[in-house]
Amino acid sequence: MSGMTSTTNEAQRRGAFSSRKVFIFAAIGSAVGLGNIWRFPYVAYENGGGAFLIPYLVALLTAGLPFLFLDYALGHRYRGSAPLTFARLRRKTEALGWWQVAICFLIAIYYAAVIAWALRYTFFSVNEAWGDDPEGFLFGDFLQAGDPGVTLDVVVGVLVPLALVWVVVLLIMALGVQKGIGLLSLWFIPVLFIAFGALVIRALTLDGASIGLDALFSPSWDALAEPGVWAAAFGQIFFSLSIGFGIMITYASYVDRHNDMPGAGFVVGFANSGFELLAGIGVFAALGFMAQASGVAVEDVAADGLGLAFVVFPALISEAPAGALIGVLFFGSLVIAGLTSLVSVIEVVISAVRDKFEMTRVGASMAVGVPAALLSLVLFSTTSGVYVLDIIDHFINQYGILVVAVVSMVVVAWGLRELPSLAAHLNRFGSLPLGRPWYALVGFVAPVALTYVLIDALVADIKEPYEGYPAWMLNVLGWGSAVAVVVFAVAAAQVRWRPETSLDAESDTLKKEIQ
Amino acid sequence: MSLDAVILMLVAMAILWGGLIVAIIRLNRHDLPSLDDVHRDL
Secondary structure, eight states: OHHHHHHHHHHHHHOOOSSHHHHHHHHHHHHSSHHHHHTHHHHHHHTTGGGGHHHHHHHIIIIIHHHHHHHHHHHHHHOSOHHHHHHHHOGGGHHHHHHHHHHHHHHHHHHHHHHHHHHHHHHHHHHTTTTTOHHHIIIIIISOOOSSSOOOOBOHHHHHHHHHHHHHHHHHHHHOIIIIIIHHHHHHHHHHHHHHHHHHHHHHTSTTHHHHHHHHHSOOGGGGGOHHHHHHHHHHHHHHTTOSSSHHHHHHTTSOSSSOHHHHHHHHHHHHHHHHHHHHHHHHHHHHHHHHHHTSOHHHHOOOHHHIIIIIHHHHHHHSTTHHHHHHHHHHHHHHHHHHHHHHHHHHHHHHHHHHHTOOHHHHHHHHHHHHHHHHHHHHSBTTHHHHHHHHHHHHIIIIIHHHHHHHHHIIIIISOOHHHHHHHHHHHOSSOOOHHHHHIIIIIHHHHHHHHHHHHHHHHHHSOGGGOOHHHIIIIIIHHHHHHHHHHHHHTTSOOOTTSOOOTTSHHHHHHHO | OOHHHHHHHHHHHHHHHHHHHHHHHHHHHHOOOOHHHHHHHO
């Protein structure tokens, strides 16, 4: 009974999801983001087509899901934000949590900008505002981008939707874990699946759709012998599942302790990959139409990232019958997928601030959200916003998320040898018993695979400056960001916890929580 | 579409979407939410 009371008090103090279902929807909302729609299809196409399915599944089962379970175990057992979880695990590992928090803060400020662009493009789709030159419209009329550099020249057309995105995010965050994040996910994830499903059906009925699907699924079996293809599969799974940078630790800390976390993880993992497959089918069916209409090969229109979303798709919308409908569904899906991911990213920071300073929900949301919004507006609503975004995104993904993920896994598995106790925790209510195979996957396979991905990226960046940007921009914004998050983490870990926050995993109160 | 491409598309659908369905069924068999839970969530 006392355990139940302390759980209720903890839930009231920190916030909690009302059920496992809400947690699963929130976790799917976090995992299914922009990368599912604009990254996976191209990665699969470029890395063996249909044959990519094999390394992709191997990566999902041997690294993605096991790592997801590790995040779940940490957050669910130690019931805290990333810094509090690591501090409770061992006081000296707290900086790992703050490293993840700093990464999330940086991601949040640029991720909001992409959502703002997608929001504008949802409306641009109605009258095809880009005319017959989508690329010129994007960089000229809309972003007003000049030469690479950093300016403070504001672009009002970006500033207004970006401010709107932040107002919505702040409102959601202030509403709390259940009424904000939980309800957003519960309502908008089904809307996302329905909207994107409708888009896929429309794309499949376009002339030339089968050409695109043929390009995506035709297997190139030779690709399986290339290490780069396997690295791409592990990288895709890793970046797509929202693992290793605090989100799943934070979300798992909001779940009632009598829960089948590995079972929930399987649902989240397969929902995320299932959506990626749906995105691949929809995007390549549409690209097939585009290729046929333009009289070119699919490889000439295939693209990923910003190019796919804001250049290729607008061109396609202009060509296709009922193109406005495709545009609204596509960009609307990007907005929803982005928003449910953005709230999960910023929640990592808010949760950490709440835990460390014992702040109220609204207070912490404002203390984090307002500076984040201002920084986001200053950096990304200017004529140089697209370049700053591109550089920070690349470096913080490769040398922020990847590095902290590998370091955390190695520390937990080898430094602290905590995998058996974490497995025991998940096994109490889990439907899938975790044992030695899980230790091997989390302690060896996943870190080795991700280290390979990291080295691969590092070699590429050393050989050639990323996207040909000036060295000073790459050093200050790119490498600078990757180093700054580490410096911040070490400094933040020196700040003392409030006396009322128990860091002792053996304390009576916490024991009741974590058992 | 080539036969290879059709087969691989169907295999991908069966594994990923089928895997999702199996995961949901397994989870619900382990612990089905009550009507009270559903009401509380909304």
